[in-house]
Amino acid sequence: MNTDFKMVATTIFGLENVLADELRKLGAQDVQEGIRSVSFKGDKGFMYKANIALRTAIRILKPIKVTKIYDEEDLYDAIKKIKWDEFLKVDGSFAVGAVVNSPNFTNNSHYIALKSKDAIADYFRDKYQKRPDVDLDYPDLKIHVHIQKDLLTVSLDSSGDSLHKRGYRTATNIAPINEVLAAGMVLLSGYIGDENFIDPMCGSGTILIEAAMIANNIPANINRKHFAFENWKDYDEDLYFTIQDALLKKIRSSHFKIMGFDKAPSAIVKAKQNIISANLEEFIGVHHVNFFNSKKEVFGNTTILFNPPYGERLNVELAEFYKKIGDTLKHNYPGSTAWLITSNIDALKHVGLKTSKRIPLKNGDLDCKFVRYDLYEGSKKASKNNSDAL
Incomplete structure (x- = not known):
């Protein structure tokens, strides 16, 4: 017992x-x-x-x-x-x-x-x-x-290797985001697979994979080869497989789009490798697209969630870069909720949009903010007037 x-x-x-x-x-x-x-x-x-x-x-x-x-x-x-x-x-x-x-x-x-x-x-x-x-x-x-x-x-x-080592990531880019942090951000955003999802700077695809696993209720560590408790004296293999089978039976299918963009062809190749390794290729599409030249082409509510360069990771002109993020979101992605994480709080000032949430997080040793922007169809004032008319 x-x-x-x-x-x-x-x-x-x-x-x-x-x-x-x-x-x-x-x-x-x-x-x-x-x-x-x-x-x-x-x-x-x-x-x-x-x-x-x-x-x-x-x-x-x-x-x-x-x-x-x-x-x-x-x-x-x-x-x-x-x-x-x-x-x-x-x-x-x-x-x-x-x-x-x-x-x-x-x-x-x-x-x-x-x-x-x-x-x-x-x-x-x-x-x-x-x-x-x-x-x-x-x-x-x-x-x-x-x-x-x-x-x-x-x-x-009981775990052994850190549980962020899911077992699906075979290829990485510069400073890939930790899988646990990626999953945490998706869960903090409230995304559960009931609307479209876009990572516009997807790198090696970690956020996309974690979002797809959440959308389809796939256990986080189902691709992992080993847990430390399997070596314990009281390990019960039958119980383990009973638990695993029960979790697998709860997998569902989400029919909303999950998409990733990246301007680097090498990132797209790596993201596709990892998505195939996670057995999620039927749920995620990745495209060689520069976010700043993109626009919303899917109908309905959309969650946008990404991990842009902070300055610590990649050499970019941050003020200009973050202004372009804000301009692209504002003009090209109406009817969306956008989330991004950054350790560069000054850079956020250049986005030019008002945050509706700011959540403190750690990315490695970096103190970060995970922020939300609500992007309305038309202006916020027009949206309010339309709803009043209804």
């Missing part, structure tokens, strides 16, 4: 509420937002489900010990007291990662990880006269040590 236990899903700053909403919709219990993380409860099957389905989680952690510590000796003792042979075979392999935010520990995270590794190795050596190997690349057990002030949390990492 599976029993519920606490888990923690980590995420990107600014996506905590999106991840919490995803978890609730997936069926998680006791969902609580933190900073770059959301805690929740579920059973083993739900842990599998969370890894396969969540779009804005970076990894799913299962805490196995929470205690107060005040120095390195406390750390070593606390970790050595865990019954590690319940989770790991003596002839298996493990790796330890650490995050430290505490005035009591002046050593860096790498040192704390090494100290934790020693405690685990000594646990096995004392009990079995031998110890598991350390394997940083493909360990049987990945362990996460987190110290916040005087609170130690030791967790098992």
Whole structure:
């Protein structure tokens, strides 16, 4: 019988509420937002489900010990007291990662990880006269040590590689956007596949792919080859495939257009490769088009969402570039809602359109704003007058 236990899903700053909403919709219990993380409860099957389905989680952690510590000796003792042979075979392999935010520990995270590794190795050596190997690349057990002030949390990492590594991206351009951030932006925009979608500067196609997966309710990590929990001693393969099959049965078909433009032929080639790798070529069209020479050619409401150059990534004259974004949106894309992310807040002033939303996000180490522009059919005043007449 599976029993519920606490888990923690980590995420990107600014996506905590999106991840919490995803978890609730997936069926998680006791969902609580933190900073770059959301805690929740579920059973083993739900842990599998969370890894396969969540779009804005970076990894799913299962805490196995929470205690107060005040120095390195406390750390070593606390970790050595865990019954590690319940989770790991003596002839298996493990790796330890650490995050430290505490005035009591002046050593860096790498040192704390090494100290934790020693405690685990000594646990096995004392009990079995031998110890598991350390394997940083493909360990049987990945362990996460987190110290916040005087609170130690030791967790098992059920994901392994970051969940942004979906498994579909085979080709990339300069500074491709993280898949978790791309999915988060699509979800923040409110797009669910019930209208047209355009990424007018699509690069290698990540935003398009995440939008298509959302529109068709395709699990985020269905193309992924491996999760860390598959190496755990209590892994239930039948349960895993039951969960996976149940998620696949919920896939739907969206019949609205999803389109990407890019002025670089090389970007179009890469985007097409990734779209084929994700098995989404029937849902997404990409075209060799310069956005500034384009206009809206699809009927009905349209979400435009893109990640233009910030200046950090590509060498462009930002004031002129962002003015052209605003002019193109205003004159050529009526009846649309446009979203873009940028770390260059000054550049936004040159768009010349009023934002209706400004959401703080992180893109890597960059502080960004994710902004929305409402583009009316005709002028806003004319639209209001028409609606009054009706």
